[in-house]
Structure formats: C-alpha cells, structure tokens
Amino acid sequence: MTGMEINSEIKKLLDCVSQNKTSVSDAINELQHLQSADLGYAKVDLSRKARNGYPEVIYGAGKTAEQIIEIMHTLKKQGENVLCTRVSPEKYHExxxxxxxxxYFSEAQCVQxxxxxxxxxxxxxxxxTAGTSDMSVAEEAVATAQMYGNQVKRIYDVGVAGIHRLFEHLDEIRKAKVVIVVAGMEGALVSVVGGLINAPLIAVPTSIGYGTNFGGVTALMTMLNSCASGITVVNIDNGFGAGYSASLMNHLGTKENLD
Structure with missing residues (x-):
C-alpha cells in the first residue's frame, strides 16, 4: 500500500467514525494495522512515506540476513523501492x-x-570528499540521494593538503543546489568549501585519521565550530543522513516528486 493509499484509507476510516459506522476502539485497531506491521522483532513503519515523504529505510547493521529479508518483503508489499544500509557482503549474498x-553497492554497503x-x-x-579514504561514507550518501531521485555529481579527493585540486572543480560545485562535504582528519575542507559557495552545505565528519582524530570527533568539532555560514553537520560517518537531508533540500519547490 502506497502513502497516498494509506491516507485514503485513514480518511475513509475517520468518515466511518464520524458517521457512527465504526467504533473508536475498532478505528484505533485499524489505524495500528495501517501504520505498522509487527514482525515480533521489528515493527515495520508502513506510514512513514505518508508522514515524511520517503518510506522506512532498513538499517542492516546488527540485523541478521533473515530479518532484513523479512522486513524487505514487508516494505516490498507497499509497492515502494526499498533501501537497506550497512549491509556486509556476506549478508548481501544471503x-x-x-x-x-x-x-548491491559494495563501496557504500547499501542494498537497493x-x-x-x-x-x-x-x-x-x-x-x-577530502580524500579517497572518505569514499565509503560518500558513496553511502550517493546511494541514498540517488535512491530518492536526485542527480548526483562526485568530486573526490580534493582536500586542503592539495587545495588547487578543489579549485579545479569549483564551478561544478557552485552550480549544485546542495553540497555534501565528507572529510576526516581535521575536517578543514568543510570551512573552505562553505566560504566559497551560496548553496546549503551538509558536512559529514569521518572516522578517518590518526590518533588525535579520535575516531572522527576532531573533524566533527571542527565542522560544528566552522565560521562559514550555511553549514549543517551530521554525525560521524553518517553518509545516509547526509544523502537523505540533501534529497529533501534538493526537492524543495518540487514536492510533487515525492508522491
């Protein structure tokens, strides 16, 4: 059942309640059935697209392949495209x-x-991206954004240690409606790009770096403390969150594309 169909069913149910054709308790039970599917170990959100524009995404880490498959089957019945993140190659084969x-997108570890x-x-x-080592996180953002109907352009390995590489692609970056910058180490690339563009920038700190990178905390703090305006920061290694938010921004003014 699609998001539009769920909204239609809810409207019919509310009409029945208003006309005393359905009791309030029966309506509550029916609403619960429309909004989620209880698999025992998971309650799959069936109404997320109606609320948020996109259907539920499966987070694969910590789930067995069997659990992912059953959740995927449940979402598949709605007729929607299904995205699953953080899926190891072994789970993908199952x-x-x-x-x-x-x-399967091996670099991103995403299944579509x-x-x-x-x-x-x-x-x-x-x-x-600042470096090639940041590509796996960047590719998760790419796979997510493309899943939701966004054209994506990759500009990789243009970090501040060789800043001339960034300037070679500056026109292409400036023409983007939304920019995602993925960087580890000290995370300096975000401030540099943020000071050169007029589009929203989503910063993704990665856990790439030597000891005092503290698993991405140094890059995270650099990005949060950037003096460049218009920067939003997601959590460490959260390429999915960046791709999802960028998609929402890129679709502003074209809401019909989300239906």
Missing part, C-alpha cells in the same frame, strides 16, 4: 539468494530493491 533483483523507475531531478547534489 539476501540476493532470496531476492535476486536487489542491487527497485520496483518502479526513479526519475532524477534536473538540479544536482555535489558530493565532495
């Missing part, structure tokens, strides 16, 4: 045996099940 139509064609936006999101 999933693919049950659902051979899934596509595409049931209907994805229409890409004309405006694009630029995903910029």
């Amino acid at each position: 999933i693919a045996l049950d659902e051979p139509n899934v596509k 099940l595409i049931q209907h064609e994805i229409q890409l936006t004309s405006d694009y999101i630029a995903v910029v």
